[in-house]
Amino acid sequence: MLAVAIQENTPPWIAGLHEIQDLEVREDVLLAPMGSFRIGGPADVLVSPSSPEAVASLQEFVLREALPLTVLGGGTNVLIGDLGIRGVVVDLSGGFNFLHEEELDDKTVCWHVGSGCGTGRIVRRSVTKGLVGAHVLAGVPGSMGGALIMNAGGHEGEIGDVVHRVQVAQAGTLHWLNQEECGFSYRNSMFARDAIVLSAELHLQKSVNDALRETVSHAQKRRKSTQPLQKPNAGSIFKNPEGAYAGQLIEESGCKGWTEGQAQVSPLHANFIVNLGGATAAQVLTLVERVRQEVASKHGVTLKMEVKLLGDFGPELNVLKGELVNAGK
Numbered sequence: 001m002l003a004v005a006i007q008e009n010t011p012p013w014i015a016g017l018h019e020i021q022d023l024e025v026r027e028d029v030l031l032a033p034m035g036s037f038r039i040g041g042p043a044d045v046l047v048s049p050s051s052p053e054a055v056a057s058l059q060e061f062v063l064r065e066a067l068p069l070t071v072l073g074g075g076t077n078v079l080i081g082d083l084g085i086r087g088v089v090v091d092l093s094g095g096f097n098f099l100h101e102e103e104l105d106d107k108t109v110c111w112h113v114g115s116g117c118g119t120g121r122i123v124r125r126s127v128t129k130g131l132v133g134a135h136v137l138a139g140v141p142g143s144m145g146g147a148l149i150m151n152a153g154g155h156e157g158e159i160g161d162v163v164h165r166v167q168v169a170q171a172g173t174l175h176w177l178n179q180e181e182c183g184f185s186y187r188n189s190m191f192a193r194d195a196i197v198l199s200a201e202l203h204l205q206k207s208v209n210d211a212l213r214e215t216v217s218h219a220q221k222r223r224k225s226t227q228p229l230q231k232p233n234a235g236s237i238f239k240n241p242e243g244a245y246a247g248q249l250i251e252e253s254g255c256k257g258w259t260e261g262q263a264q265v266s267p268l269h270a271n272f273i274v275n276l277g278g279a280t281a282a283q284v285l286t287l288v289e290r291v292r293q294e295v296a297s298k299h300g301v302t303l304k305m306e307v308k309l310l311g312d313f314g315p316e317l318n319v320l321k322g323e324l325v326n327a328g329k
């Protein structure tokens with residue numbers, strides 16, 4: 001019945017997870033390799049569901065057992081604590097990595113995209129098929145699920161603009177939310193805190209000329225020349241405050257190049273922190289706070305986090321983590 005032999009000393013809650021259908025369960029999995037920062041301790045348990053029903057059952061289980069649950073997408077906009085993530089971490093990159101196409105009329109196509117689908121695949125397919133809308137993810141790494149949660153995008157627009165509806169699992173129930181209910185705004189959405197985004201329907205327009213390929217290539221080139229892509233990082237650390245650019249404020253405050261251990265404010269783009277090799281989450285978080293304080297004192301602006309802080313940073317830094325998360329809401 002169970003695909004995996006369960007050891008005698010396995011805690012009962014982990015043994016219980018093994019009984020959920022369509023759910024692969026792995027214990028004590030190091031998360032650093034799963035995020036673009038290459039930082040972070042282990043997950044107690046990493047699970048990979050392969051059906052919406054498995055996700056719903058998982059939610060019922062963690063509710064019953066009062067276990068914390070965290071979803072990790074492509075890990076490109078997160079800083080994971082050095083002590084890892086307690087409870088259950090969900091990875092949708094296996095079972096929810098799909099992209100199906102349906103023609104709606106002579107101008108519009110509907111894409112059914114799983115949350116585990118990578119943005120690179122989405123952009124490549126947009127260009128090949130000449131479909132406008134999801135190309136706004138050009139140069140934005142990660143997964144469809146993360147892009148929906150973050151309402152990712154750039155100069156060309158945001159992914160929320162082309163969302164028709166999104167399937168979520170919440171408290172063990174599966175349902176669909178229309179675009180309005182998703183509450184998309186700048187690098188934000190209004191999915192419930194405990195919702196797991198499973199897939200989306202995107203309505204894309206057939207392009208009438210060859211401009212799309214050019215637009216995507218331009219966006220990718222611009223990012224290559226302005227972002228420190230050679231070093232591990234997690235994209236923009238802070239959101240742009242109303243009417244200003246976080247990177248510019250940080251640069252004007254003199255923080256470019258600041259270091260804390262092996263974490264450095266990128267000399268190329270001040271809103272990026274790079275991992276020079278072996279940086280810890282503690283070093284990154286300490287540097288984040290030094291930059292925030294400096295910008296507040298020089299410009300009177302309190303920057304809010306764009307990067308999500310996940311997991312356990314240790315007793316002292318967990319307090320700072322809590323403050324930063326609350327300030328970012």
Ligand SMILES: Cc1cc2nc3c(=O)[nH]c(=O)nc-3n(C[C@H](O)[C@H](O)[C@H](O)COP(=O)(O)OP(=O)(O)OC[C@H]3O[C@@H](n4cnc5c(N)ncnc54)[C@H](O)[C@@H]3O)c2cc1C
Binds near residue numbers: 227234
């Ligand atoms: C070099 C670089 C450049 C970047 N440039 C841009 C840019 O131009 N524009 C932009 O918008 N972003 C940019 N980013 C940030 C990042 O790529 C986006 O925010 C991306 O959409 C995050 O997706 P992800 O799958 O990696 O999500 P993750 O980083 O894994 O997760 C982000 C948040 O979403 C939650 N989450 C993820 N998937 C799900 C799900 N299925 N259900 C529920 N919660 C979920 C996580 O718990 C976390 O809180 C950049 C990042 C890097 C490293």
